[in-house]
């Protein structure tokens with residue numbers, strides 16, 4: 259490990275905070291998720307904290323059943339479309355990277371290639387695209403499908419999709435647009451490279467109608483956890499969000515993913531793994547624990563049942579809250595998130611918890627780190643020093659309170675320890691992350707200058 263190794267920081271932003279009951283907390287702005295002023299202030303605060311990336315997750319769907327429960331847990335029910343939001347934030351910020359999710363299952367490569375090049379220009383080189391295949395039938399039904407295509411097929415489409423987007427990003431050389439009033443040419447015709455693509459999912463013959471992105475290619479993010487998802491990330495991603503509860507499992511994931519890159523001719527440094535860190539900061543560890551428990555108890559039983567039932571892949575709505583889930587109600591196998599399913603089954607069998615105790619304890623694989631600012635700094639340092647992450651995807655239980663405390667108390671501490679930058683070192687997201695700018699595939703690199711014998 260070199261002395262210069264610094265951690266990268268991203269912020270996962272969702273309105274009132276990461277905790278499902280955060281919108282009920284009196285310090286939050288309940289309608290933050292559609293307030294541009296809220297996003298502006300939050301992005302500027304993250305920029306003051308020298309974060310690399312401001313990130314917006316997305317699923318293109320409102321839930322249309324079980325509405326009372328979703329009204330009490332309003333995930334993606336009332337949010338901005340990410341690229342539109344990020345384009346506005348591009349004009350209100352100057353250094354922080356702007357990343358957003360767009361699904362490859364419900365869009366066309368040409369639209370998305372164009373959107374992210376535009377965002378990269380609007381932000382002067384700060385755009386990042388989170389490539390997801392989506393895992394939600396509510397979304398599928400908005401795009402002419404009854405349900406999502408099978409997992410393997412979604413990833414096969416994603417692979418062709420990203421390959422095509424990258425070809426489009428190279429459809430103009432960097433210096434193609436010359437605006438030469440003497441010759442009367444706006445662009446050099448030799449520097450357009452139209453794409454001719456006929457694949458399994460897409461046919462495309464054409465070029466983008468915008469010059470090449472400041473970053474060459476906007477940064478590609480992924481968060482796939484399955485074997486297929488990891489292969490895809492090893493081949494194409496430049497940032498990966500991981501979500502592991504312990505340093506040991508984080509290390510296993512880190513080594514596994516980076517170990518897969520060699521066969522694609524990639525260096526491990528071409529990919530930054532950012533570990534997801536749900537965090538709650540308070541003046542003492544006990545106070546943080548108490549705040550967390552108070553938030554957990556604000557989860558309505560209807561929501562607790564729904565979220566637990568979703569991951570246990572069964573309907574729990576008829577079961578009493580204060581009794582254990584009977585063994586015969588546990589499905590034999592999982593079809594969705596196997597890790598979540600196995601974790602719940604293990605808690606049912608070993609801890610003998612009641613349904614209420616179960617949903618109060620269950621946190622979908624990760625575990626909110628609760629403690630003082632100093633303890634949060636220790637935790638980040640432990641992960642970073644162990645080599646389990648290149649940086650962190652922070653999300654705070656209550657926003658903007660969590661971010662305010664992090665910027666005021668944790669950032670100076672990790673700077674003091676030499677783990678984090680004290681000023682932005684680059685102009686673009688790639689420069690700040692230490693990712694190289696991709697050369698255009700159609701441009702032959704100039705030969706290295708000949709060494710002249712002295």
Ligand SMILES: Cc1cc2nc3c(=O)[nH]c(=O)nc-3n(C[C@H](O)[C@H](O)[C@H](O)COP(=O)(O)O)c2cc1C
Nearest residue numbers: 315316317359390392393481482483484487499501
């Ligand atoms: C930090 C983080 C952010 C994510 N953001 C999104 C998102 O915005 N939209 C989405 O559909 N899935 C999102 N996911 C889910 C992943 O893209 C992926 O579908 C999931 O991890 C399962 O991986 P798999 O399909 O390889 O099994 C996110 C996951 C993580 C850890």
